[in-house]
Amino acid sequence: MDKSKIENTEVEILNAAKEVFQQKGMAGARMQEIADKAKINKALLHYYYRSKQLLFEAVFKSAFTLLAPQLNKVLNDDSDLFEKITKFTDNYVSFVVKHPYLPNFVIQELNKNPEFIQRLRAEKHFPTIDTFKAQVTEAIEQGKIRPIEAEQLLINIMSLNLFPFMGEPLLMALINVDKTAYNKILLDRKTQVADFIINAIKI
Amino acid sequence: MDKSKIENTEVEILNAAKEVFQQKGMAGARMQEIADKAKINKALLHYYYRSKQLLFEAVFKSAFTLLAPQLNKVLNDDSDLFEKITKFTDNYVSFVVKHPYLPNFVIQELNKNPEFIQRLRAEKHFPTIDTFKAQVTEAIEQGKIRPIEAEQLLINIMSLNLFPFMGEPLLMALINVDKTAYNKILLDRKTQVADFIINAIKI
DNA sequence: GTCTATAGCCAGATAGAC
DNA sequence: GTCTATCTGGCTATAGAC
Numbered sequence: 468m469d470k471s472k473i474e475n476t477e478v479e480i481l482n483a484a485k486e487v488f489q490q491k492g493m494a495g496a497r498m499q500e501i502a503d504k505a506k507i508n509k510a511l512l513h514y515y516y517r518s519k520q521l522l523f524e525a526v527f528k529s530a531f532t533l534l535a536p537q538l539n540k541v542l543n544d545d546s547d548l549f550e551k552i553t554k555f556t557d558n559y560v561s562f563v564v565k566h567p568y569l570p571n572f573v574i575q576e577l578n579k580n581p582e583f584i585q586r587l588r589a590e591k592h593f594p595t596i597d598t599f600k601a602q603v604t605e606a607i608e609q610g611k612i613r614p615i616e617a618e619q620l621l622i623n624i625m626s627l628n629l630f631p632f633m634g635e636p637l638l639m640a641l642i643n644v645d646k647t648a649y650n651k652i653l654l655d656r657k658t659q660v661a662d663f664i665i666n667a668i669k670i
Numbered sequence: 671m672d673k674s675k676i677e678n679t680e681v682e683i684l685n686a687a688k689e690v691f692q693q694k695g696m697a698g699a700r701m702q703e704i705a706d707k708a709k710i711n712k713a714l715l716h717y718y719y720r721s722k723q724l725l726f727e728a729v730f731k732s733a734f735t736l737l738a739p740q741l742n743k744v745l746n747d748d749s750d751l752f753e754k755i756t757k758f759t760d761n762y763v764s765f766v767v768k769h770p771y772l773p774n775f776v777i778q779e780l781n782k783n784p785e786f787i788q789r790l791r792a793e794k795h796f797p798t799i800d801t802f803k804a805q806v807t808e809a810i811e812q813g814k815i816r817p818i819e820a821e822q823l824l825i826n827i828m829s830l831n832l833f834p835f836m837g838e839p840l841l842m843a844l845i846n847v848d849k850t851a852y853n854k855i856l857l858d859r860k861t862q863v864a865d866f867i868i869n870a871i872k873i
Numbered sequence: 874g875t876c877t878a879t880a881g882c883c884a885g886a887t888a889g890a891c
Numbered sequence: 892g893t894c895t896a897t898c899t900g901g902c903t904a905t906a907g908a909c
Contacts, residue, residue, distance in 0.1 A: 476874080495697035495782075498903065508876060513904060515874095538844065575778065577839040579698075584843045596845050613869070618845045618855055619862055622834050625841060630829035633836065636780040638828060640787045641741065642799050642821045652821055659822055666816065667870035679892075701885060711894060716886060718892095 477515050479505045481525060488526045489568035492575055496523070527576055530569050531587060535594055537562050541624055542599045548606050549669075552624060553661040559628045560657045571633045596621065612668040620668065627660045680718050682708045684728060687719075691729045692771035695778060699726070730779055733772050734790060738797055740765050744827055745802045751809050752872075755827060756864040762831045763860045774836045799824065815871040823871065830863045 483504035487496045498519055502509045516522035541555045563570065577583055587593060596617065603617040631638060631653060639649045686707035690699045701722055705712045719725035744758045766773065780786055790796060799820065806820040834841060834856060842852045 491782075492695070492697065494695065497901095499901095509903085510877080510905080511875060517904095519903065542844070571781070574837050574840050577843075578774070578836075579694075581839045584839060588843065594844055615862075615866075616855075616858075618847070619858065619866075621845055622841055622855070622859075623830055623863075623866060625837065625844070626829045626833035627826060629837065630833040631825050633781075634777050634828065634832065636784045636787060637777050638825055640780075640791065641745070641797055641828070642824055644821070652819075652825070655819075655822065656825075659818075660826075663818075663822075663826060663870045667866045700883095702883095712885080713887080713895080714893060720886095722885065 476505075476507060476511065480507070480512060480515055480522075481529070484522050484526050485529065488523055489530065489566075489572040492572070493519075493523050493579070527573070527583070530573050533566065534570060534573050535592060538625075539592070539594045541621065542594045542596055545598070548602050548612070549661075549665055552664050553658075555624065556628055556660040556664075557657045560653060563632050567632065570629055574629075574633070610670060613670055615668060623667075624664060627664065631656060679708075679710060679714065683710070683715060683718055683725075684732070687725050687729050688732065691726055692733065692769075692775040695775070696722075696726050696782070701725075730776070730786070733776050736769065737773060737776050738795060741828075742795070742797045744824065745797045745799055748801070751805050751815070752864075752868055755867050756861075758827065759831055759863040759867075760860045763856060766835050770835070773832055777832075777836070813873060816873055818871060826870075827867060830867065834859060 480501070483501045484496075486504060487501045491497075496519075498509050498512055501522075502512055505512075512522065516525060537559060540558060541551060544551055544554070546554070599621060600617040603612070603615070603620060606612045607614050635649065639646070642649075642652075644652070683704070686704045687699075689707060690704045694700075699722075701712050701715055704725075705715055708715075715725060719728060740762060743761060744754060747754055747757070749757065802824060803820040806815070806818070806823060809815045810817050838852065842849070845852075845855075847855070
């Protein structure tokens with residue numbers, strides 16, 4: 468009744484594969500390392516997933532499925548605009564603490580295979596900007612925020628939230644702090660990023 | 671007197687290697703592809719650079735040497751704070767148009783080899799935050815901008831400028847536009863990003 | 874389903890002719 | 892300096908025993 472007995476081999480492999488692929492990417496990942504992490508042998512990887520490519524695709528799909536709802540919190544949650552921004556920046560930091568390599572993995576592999584987008588778009592729950600756009604337009608008309616294109620605002624929100632994690636080593640070097648101090652800075656962003664954005668747009 | 675006759679083989683190789691490494695990363699790059707691009711054979715790559723690792727390091731160093739002065743424009747240019755932000759966001763877009771894969775390459779390889787930072791720090795012209803920090807502190811004391819930590823402001827400036835390029839496929843999908851429309855949006859950011867930041871901090 | 878052993882391929886690196 | 896040919900190791904994938 469141990470948890471590891473309940474989870475079957477297929478799941479063990481997928482979890483190990485997530486770790487390795489997300490840290491090393493498709494090109495850098497090694498089937499041997501995944502097998503070692505899953506405490507099985509290489510042959511079993513192929514028994515369950517046929518090829519490295521298919522195992523990778525399972526990992527990628529799973530990663531995107533986890534990331535998409537996070538992004539959707541800005542786009543298709545029906546709370547007030549400022550509240551959404553506040554909740555999103557708070558939530559997102561917590562999400563990345565749990566899955567530190569995931570967003571960067573998704574973005575890098577999308578960069579290398581832009582055609583993945585076509586396939587993802589077919590899935591249900593693929594985020595769309597329409598609701599967010601209407602909300603921004605309305606807030607502008609009501610004089611609540613300065614005029615700004617919804618697309619630009621969305622890019623800004625995403626940038627301010629995703630980049631501090633993706634660019635961590637570079638940013639740590641630039642601001643000249645160690646990992647502990649940098650983590651403190653990231654936690655502060657849970658509230659500071661929303662304040663920054665709201666200050667930028669509110670009238 | 672053709673340009674390609676003046677440039678020697680070593681430079682041709684480095685240029686080809688830049689293209690391949692910056693697009694595919696260390697793990698994904700192939701020596702054969704670099705040789706093909708440089709219109710020479712694989713043996714010559716080793717003749718000039720000994721190994722893939724050393725060729726990669728030459729490319730990485732060259733890339734960082736190009737990127738560092740760009741980042742320094744925010745940190746150690748002695749113009750006024752608002753003016754710096756404006757100039758930086760304008761310049762940076764132009765820079766990435768010329769070197770589309772470079773910033774992402776540097777960041778990804780730093781993520782995979784955080785120890786590179788130690789070596790880079792030894793170089794002269796490594797960007798430091800001190801001047802920028804003093805400038806932010808002063809602007810706050812003078813009541814020109816709201817209180818904000820210089821580190822957070824720097825992270826915000828970097829995020830808003832670097833991420834729209836690194837996350838292009840993801841952002842294109844989210845805001846549901848094609849490459850042409852997205853490029854237009856990026857060009858608009860030349861001025862919009864600075865406005866956004868200044869609105870966020872000015873009193 | 875899980876293992877060991879190995880086939881087969883591909884990439885980095887080298888030898889040696891010119 | 893530049894080439895062709897080849898070595899060597901490592902990696903994906905499969906065969907086949909249990």
